[in-house]
Amino acid sequence: MVSGLAVNLFVGLVLTAVYTALYSRHESLVGLSRADALTYVWVLRALYSIFYVPWHWTIATRIRSGELAVDLVRPRDAFVSLFAFDLGRNSAQLVWTTLPVLVTGMLLLPLALPDDVLGWAAAPISFLLGTVLGFQVRFLQEALAFATPSYRGLGRLTLLPLYFLAGFIVPIEFFPAVLRNFAEATPLFGLLTAPVRVVQGRDVAWSLAVQLVWAVLLGLICRWVFSRGVRALELAGG
């Protein structure tokens, strides 16, 4: 975990240099000020470990190996357990990686930060919602394992465009208009862009609302996919 923190800090510094250089001849680009851009960098690195988790494909492997059957026999709701497990592990990440990275960024650099107490309060809520959405997006990919043994290949193929649309490579404000509007309409918006905007203090209420709505909707969809998948497994005899 320490090395993860160190890498995120280091890359944060590198990207800071990149964006500073980009803004050397402009006050603002695509509606973002330099401070906004730096906030993007540091929230990105802060949340990076939340989405690129080392336990990414464990659910899928459990589905294919039949171990999931064990979870289904337990008295607790299997899907909720998976969710709680993921959230629990990510909480540690939130504390040990996200927080230090964000604080470092805030202390070292002129980031765009929330103006008022409400804004500051909104930030952790937004991060939490982003974490939930992250689990749901990952789960839907892992659920491919219900349908096919080549889930990993398919999953990886879809993962990259998804994360690209979510703004992990560049802020979605830099996208051409059509693509940007499309990205904002997907739940991917809630993964990274919404938390970034909340910290920047832009469209706070709207971003939170969108995150919440998607979290609920995706939650239902995931739930449904899970039960359908489980039924298919049972029919096939595990």
Add this chain to the structure above:
Amino acid sequence: MGELRCYRRLARAALRADLEQPRLFWSSVACSAVASSLELVGIVLLLRTAGQIGGWNIYEVIVLACLTYCSLSCHGAVAIRIYDDHFRQLVFSGEFAQALTRPLRPLTWVCGSDPEFRVVGRFMVSLGVLVWATSSAGVRWGPVQLGLVVLSIGCTILVLLSISLMGASLALRTGQGITFTEAIVGSGISIATYPAQIFDVALRMLTIYVLPLGLTVYVPTLWLLGKDGPAFVPRELLALVPVLTAAFLVVALMAWGKGVRHYLENGGE
């Protein structure tokens, strides 16, 4: 050279094994190509609006990025098995001990028995874009330019390989879970993708002299594009590229040797 022949033989067998599952293999190749493309698209999107970075235009930055990605992909192909978790798994499962009972150097066996061929996707995309970007940047291709590209990619691969060797050596000696290679390579690549003049002096020195990834990618690119370097990174450093690479590699091989000796001493306990 017997070792090289054995390596090729093992790698050929591994490729045949990969091709036994064509759907998985080719989708992985596509995946790798897509990853590379998206990263390049990201750079394009940034520079499209900003116009320049550190005085370099979009094509020039893309050249730098493509050289980095080409090297990264080749390195990934060769060294995937000595990477962090892969290598720890190898040692833990007893496969490393088994490798020592083969009439080959353990490194040859480990790297040769399962290269990651899917990164050819990333390589082809990066190479293609490199060719396009260099022409758009006004580079006229000749033997010198080819030599510079080969030098750059070759040396970068060796530097990355050295990092992986040092990480693997640590794994052999401590047996603990540190994500050394991934961390260092990831950090190094992130710097090497952008021109050195945008970084402050400390980072610049780090990437040129300590972890020579910047040196092996940036300096040849200066010559390729006919540019001058910033403070502390003059064009003349080109002569240093093979020298520092070789020195780095020697240190890495020594570390690897120490790691193997430690393993032989303790039987992987």
Add this chain to the structure above:
Amino acid sequence: MVSGEKNSRPVVEVCNLRKEFVVSKQESRVAVAGIDFTIQPGEFVGYAGPNGAGKSTTVKILTGILRPTVGKVIVAGLQPWQDYPFRLSDWRSRWIQWRCGRGVRQELARRTGVVFGQRSSLWWELPLRESFDLVRDLYQVPAEVARRRLAALNEALNLGPLLNQKVSTLSLGQRMRAEIAAAVLPRPAVLFLDEPTIGLDVEAKATVRQVLRELNAREGTTILLTTHDLDDITALCRRLMVIDRGRLIYDGTVEGLRNTYSTERVLVVDLLDPPGDFRVSGATVIRAEGARRWLSFPRDASAAALVERVLAAYQVADLTLEEPQLEDVIRRMYRGELTGLGEKSAGPAR
């Protein structure tokens, strides 16, 4: 390296072998505490011992993947580890030893075959044929020699129909036969087997044993079989070495062990009402489970007289007379009840 060549010199020579693992700055764990043995060409030696006794440590040293602390080891005419004191402070000799050591290790690998019961050394996703081709190329076996050898091995091990199958689709028994074939393809001077029959069904075990028996009998391959399966040993090995806590507590023939032990027979008594203290003169209780007692008594003594004594003193439901099992001997050896049985260890007895 054909095993028949060295008729006069042993294939494996171990002299005063000792291995200490450094656990911390003050502590070290002795895995092998000074053992000596030699293996002549063509021998089929079993190597047994409880877990943690030092079996795998010994074999690792012999196959060149673990450096001994002290001791002389010669395998297939090579000395993979030069004799040297525990902590080498002379950098130059360490450097020389390492450089030469590497070349020697590779040559040793070429001259020895290793089969692990639990780890495959074949190429999983490729047809079996390709694994053999790879072994041929990596061990630099001339093509014509390899072709003839493979033909012979395929026939002996009945691998013909399997050659075009992917190794991952072979059954465990089939795979084990293939592993043995791959290991002996380069005609190693000595073959090290580690639990080759583990997990195999009865039929497959019999086949593998037959294969090994033939390899040893027809080709004179020297074999060291490390195993927990004593049936393997009884079926295959003329000679047995037993190691316990780093010392060789037995090195002799299997027959010798049994004959020595069969100075005793066992009477199994099922008591109706098991008392707390069950004693019979002229016999020793070696085992007790529920109402059953195992009595060991000298072979020359009369079984009938013992039975009489038992019946006179206790209420008995049933009796059986047992000939001694090798397993019991070994178990008792592990428990330290049978010291002094042809010991070959260098140090004093436990």
